[in-house]
Amino acid sequence: MFNISNIYKNTCVTSYLVLQARHKSKTHWSKLKKKTGPKYKALNHFDEFYGSLFGNKWESMREAMLRRSKYVAVINNYGDPEKTIEELTNRGAHCLKNLISIQQEFHRQYNITPEPTQVPAEADAQSDKLAEYIEKQQTDEISSIYPKTDNKPEKLDMRDDEDIVVKKVKDEISYPNRTLEDSLAEAKIDESRIIDPSLGMTSESLYQFLPATKLKGMDEWVSESVHYSYLSKGKDFPLVIEPEGPLSYPEHLKVFTYEMDSEATTFPEPKRCQTGVFNYYPMDCGSVLAVLALGLHPGDRVLDLCSAPGGKALVALQTLLPDVIVCNDISLSRLNRIQRSFRDYLIDFETSNKWRERVVFKRVDGRVFTDDQGFDKVLVDVPCTTDRHSMMDDENNIFRPDRIKERLRIPEMQSQLLVNALRLVKVGGTVVYSTCSLSPVQNDGVVHMALKQAFEGHGLVATIKDMSSTMSGFASTLVLGTGSAAPKYGQLVTPSVGANFGPSYICKLVRVR
Numbered sequence: 335m336f337n338i339s340n341i342y343k344n345t346c347v348t349s350y351l352v353l354q355a356r357h358k359s360k361t362h363w364s365k366l367k368k369k370t371g372p373k374y375k376a377l378n379h380f381d382e383f384y385g386s387l388f389g390n391k392w393e394s395m396r397e398a399m400l401r402r403s404k405y406v407a408v409i410n411n412y413g414d415p416e417k418t419i420e421e422l423t424n425r426g427a428h429c430l431k432n433l434i435s436i437q438q439e440f441h442r443q444y445n446i447t448p449e450p451t452q453v454p455a456e457a458d459a460q461s462d463k464l465a466e467y468i469e470k471q472q473t474d475e476i477s478s479i480y481p482k483t484d485n486k487p488e489k490l491d492m493r494d495d496e497d498i499v500v501k502k503v504k505d506e507i508s509y510p511n512r513t514l515e516d517s518l519a520e521a522k523i524d525e526s527r528i529i530d531p532s533l534g535m536t537s538e539s540l541y542q543f544l545p546a547t548k549l550k551g552m553d554e555w556v557s558e559s560v561h562y563s564y565l566s567k568g569k570d571f572p573l574v575i576e577p578e579g580p581l582s583y584p585e586h587l588k589v590f591t592y593e594m595d596s597e598a599t600t601f602p603e604p605k606r607c608q609t610g611v612f613n614y615y616p617m618d619c620g621s622v623l624a625v626l627a628l629g630l631h632p633g634d635r636v637l638d639l640c641s642a643p644g645g646k647a648l649v650a651l652q653t654l655l656p657d658v659i660v661c662n663d664i665s666l667s668r669l670n671r672i673q674r675s676f677r678d679y680l681i682d683f684e685t686s687n688k689w690r691e692r693v694v695f696k697r698v699d700g701r702v703f704t705d706d707q708g709f710d711k712v713l714v715d716v717p718c719t720t721d722r723h724s725m726m727d728d729e730n731n732i733f734r735p736d737r738i739k740e741r742l743r744i745p746e747m748q749s750q751l752l753v754n755a756l757r758l759v760k761v762g763g764t765v766v767y768s769t770c771s772l773s774p775v776q777n778d779g780v781v782h783m784a785l786k787q788a789f790e791g792h793g794l795v796a797t798i799k800d801m802s803s804t805m806s807g808f809a810s811t812l813v814l815g816t817g818s819a820a821p822k823y824g825q826l827v828t829p830s831v832g833a834n835f836g837p838s839y840i841c842k843l844v845r846v847r
């Protein structure tokens with residue numbers, strides 16, 4: 335039957351189908367444009383770089399990183415801790431300290447030793463694969479810049495930093511029973527470290543970064559994979575890796591989490607307690623790990639060299655252990671964020687003298703920060719490529735074309751920050767270096783570089799603490815990188831769908847000279 339409303343309905347349905355078909359057949363220009371934006375650039379870079387480095391492990395990390403991240407709840411001791419703990423326990427969350435104790439006991443009883451950070455065969459295979467990959471990258475890159483091989487750059491010895499990171503696996507072994515003097519003596523004449531005698535390059539010397547200024551004029555062409563390069567400058571330095579003892583968990587730090595693969599992953603929004611402050615602080619479990627690695631003691635004088643927005647400093651304060659914590663950041667607006675956050679979590683933060691004495695704010699470039707007294711503990715949570723953010727968000731993305739120079743300088747700036755941290759810590763004190771990147775360049779590579787520079791430039795020696803055994807207690811909470819994803823010096827929290835924390839790299843160093 336003829337019916338005007340039927341005609342109208344049919345017309346609408348037809349237009350809808352046409353629109354849908356058009357939509358299917360052709361991606362809208364605005365979407366196409368977006369696919370070349372910074373977050374896609376980051377994703378492409380990571381696919382190429384991490385894909386070749388971590389093999390099929392990268393696929394699952396990638397999947398996790400594109401999903402919503404998981405967080406833990408750090409209970410605020412200045413709120414209403416008992417009530418908050420009860421609420422979170424009722425939702426199925428567990429106390430991290432208890433989970434760790436259970437796991438540690440399990441490992442002790444069954445005498446489980448943690449997987450070695452890198453098995454030699456795997457390291458060899460990885461090294462070969464990567465060397466091949468880098469060689470190809472270099473050839474492609476150089477031929478795209480200098481098509482007819484004329485005006486080739488002098489430095490054909492430019493190597494990708496990732497190459498070095500893998501090669502070193504074969505060169506450096508930890509000798510827990512050696513004295514520092516043994517290692518010092520050996521470090522000076524270790525011929526085995528020479529990779530290419532004709533170039534006089536050693537694995538360590540390859541850690542030298544080519545200053546970003548040397549890239550002048552090449553910025554447009556430097557590929558993502560070849561952008562960190564090295565100059566050959568010999569001279570070895572002592573490199574000692576010692577096993578770290580069991581984790582000492584601060585009595586007053588209360589962290590709640592859901593176990594791995596648990597269906598529940600989120601907590602209710604933090605809310606104000608009767609005391610006026612929020613009941614808990616949500617944060618990545620990897621960040622808690624960085625604070626735990628500091629091994630805080632009562633009365634410690636602590637420096638948080640790159641502190642804003644203050645999450646880790648707040649966790650350190652929740653242990654109730656440090657006497658003084660200096661929160662430093664180069665950015666004024668970000669320092670203001672720490673202060674806002676402390677007002678939200680610490681009672682009478684603005685008015686009490688107690689806080690004024692205990693929490694000091696500084697706005698200094700961490701590379702030139704100075705202090706007369708020395709610190710017992712220094713946290714260096716450096717600016718990095720913030721991998722998860724870079725893959726997900728175009729805003730303020732370090733992969734933006736106008737930030738290329740800044741990005742290329744990241745490892746250089748990270749190692750300068752770490753060298754200064756090693757200068758600022760007392761002999762016997764601890765430095766924790768951390769990033770939220772999977773990049774071995776920004777992680778082990780920077781630690782290596784900084785140790786070398788600290789020794790050569792300032793005569794400083796620090797040992798690396800191998801925390802693989804210490805971290806065994808986290809096995810039911812988060813995933814630590816193993817095999818191809820295991821750093822040699824630090825620990826890497828790798829994102830996984832069931833335990834979507836990280837990436838977080840944490841390396842503990844103790845200054846011995």
Ligand SMILES: C[S@@+](CC[C@H](N)C(=O)[O-])C[C@H]1O[C@@H](n2cnc3c(N)ncnc32)[C@H](O)[C@@H]1O
Binds near residue numbers: 621639699700
């Ligand atoms: C990864 S964030 C630190 C996060 C912080 N530790 C936390 O847990 O909330 C790195 C910080 O380093 C700061 N920064 C960058 N360059 C710096 C420098 N040269 N000296 C000191 N801070 C710097 C940035 O402003 C940024 O706030």
